Amino acid sequence: MGYLLVAACASLAVWLWLALGQGMFWRTDTRLPARHAPARWPSVAIVVPARDEAEVLPHSLPSLLAQDYPGEAEVILVDDGSTDGTAGLARRLADAHPGGLPLTVLSPGEPGAGWTGKLWALRHGITHARSGAGPVPDYLLLTDADIAHAPDSLRELVCAATTADLDLVSQMARLRAVSVWERLIVPAFVYFFAQLYPFRWINRPAARTAAAAGGCVLLRTEAAVRAGVPESIRQAVIDDVSLARAVQRTGGRIWLGLAERVDSVRPYSSLADLWRMVSRSAYAQLRHHPALLTGTVAGLVLVYLVPPAALLAGLASGRPAVAWAGGLAWLLMAGTYLPMLRYYRQPAALAPLLPLTALLYLLMTVDSAVQHYRGRGAAWKGRTYARPGDA
The missing domain is CATH 3.90.550.10 (Spore Coat Polysaccharide Biosynthesis Protein SpsA; Chain A)
Structure with missing residues (x-):
């Protein structure tokens, strides 16, 4: 339980930094900048x-x-x-x-x-x-x-x-x-x-x-x-x-x-369709590097999966410090997700489910790496592309 408290506090610290220091990424008000008609319309x-x-x-x-x-x-x-x-x-x-x-x-x-x-x-x-x-x-x-x-x-x-x-x-x-x-x-x-x-x-x-x-x-x-x-x-x-x-x-x-x-x-319409959409390029995003894959999986676990696990474990074991750290991190996570849900006209009730979605993305990323090493990476509509330098 001591390790879980440390992990929960680390996750909470990461979420505080993400909410305040990562370019306000969670805001959805970045739309086309101020504009006016040009004197001559370009072709x-x-x-x-x-x-x-x-x-x-x-x-x-x-x-x-x-x-x-x-x-x-x-x-x-x-x-x-x-x-x-x-x-x-x-x-x-x-x-x-x-x-x-x-x-x-x-x-x-x-x-x-x-x-x-x-x-x-x-x-x-x-x-x-x-x-x-x-x-x-x-x-x-x-x-x-x-x-x-x-x-x-x-x-x-x-x-x-x-x-x-x-x-x-x-x-x-x-x-x-x-x-x-x-x-x-x-x-x-x-x-x-x-x-x-x-x-x-x-x-x-x-x-x-x-x-x-x-x-x-x-x-x-x-x-x-x-x-x-x-x-x-x-x-x-x-x-x-x-x-x-x-x-x-x-x-x-x-x-x-x-x-x-x-x-x-x-x-x-199906999970399989979305799975293919994400997994075809997830490992390419990590430059096909095993160390980056390992770091990404560890980061997803710490940032998205530890908070609900800490809250539930803390409540079940009577460890309020663990529950509070996990609960606050989960609350921050859900709060930063709300603007995107509003942009997509989705109910706020989906915000607490972000850890589940993150788990799916974690599995898609791992599957992307597995498919790459099986020679089926970056496959889309009947084509499979080698990573740069392999072609």
Whole structure:
């Protein structure tokens, strides 16, 4: 019980530091910065990588074609070896929305050696945008095929970029949280991401922390050329963070925040779907390093699992100090989670369940490492990617 008291006090100390010293990561008020319309609306090419997206494309692509944007804009959908008729469906959707933004569908074939599928698709989309008959677009909007945008989404992103002179503006799309498992796991996914990459730290002018949300990235074309993307990050499994780091490393200013009307329409109805979504890149996030995996597992246990264990054990054994330390840590944990639950319009009753969700993420991370060493790591839609340097 003495060891549990020490662990509970350590967990409480960590939570006090997280709540006050980790860039206020738990706050959800980081939205697009102050903005106004530019004197001249820059041109934009919207690049959409798509692999077997026939299920979600009818809910997302029309929202891009219907963008209310005063400047020149086009949509380039890159079919990444789909087998479900994604390319043909995209053309039919464009035909059904005459008067919308023009659509070009590309099919570049299988990724070249050393490329992930998404970045291979982005490479061809960006190359097409820059080598077309017209002038090179001023900006590139890189958005996933499952992301639906409000009609003014592009306009607001461009206003934010031009007003603050930003090279990269990224919004973390609001993921679907409808099924029981989505409600338990999805808000925590964004909460954990913000804990690792506090938005306020990223958005400081001289920031050292860099991250983006790959579902919605507005990127200045000059910054992309300067950073050599996507070629410079062609092997990245976690491509959004790698993209932000490349832009920041070459002097670009970046910004990341939560979206208000940019939504993912992809359903993750079962635990297995969410498990695959997390585990495919969890070990890559740890750079495939066993020591980092061990530290992460130990950290998750200390920070998320010790508090409820200490509270229950302290109450059961009549050790009030243990119960108080564990209970206060658990209370702080739940309190910092509440804003994210409100953002996702979920009940506050889910906040005390965060230790259970953290346990699931711990198991997903371990499974990600196991699958990596079995040669099935970073598997997504029929492809498995080697870690950088192994290809």
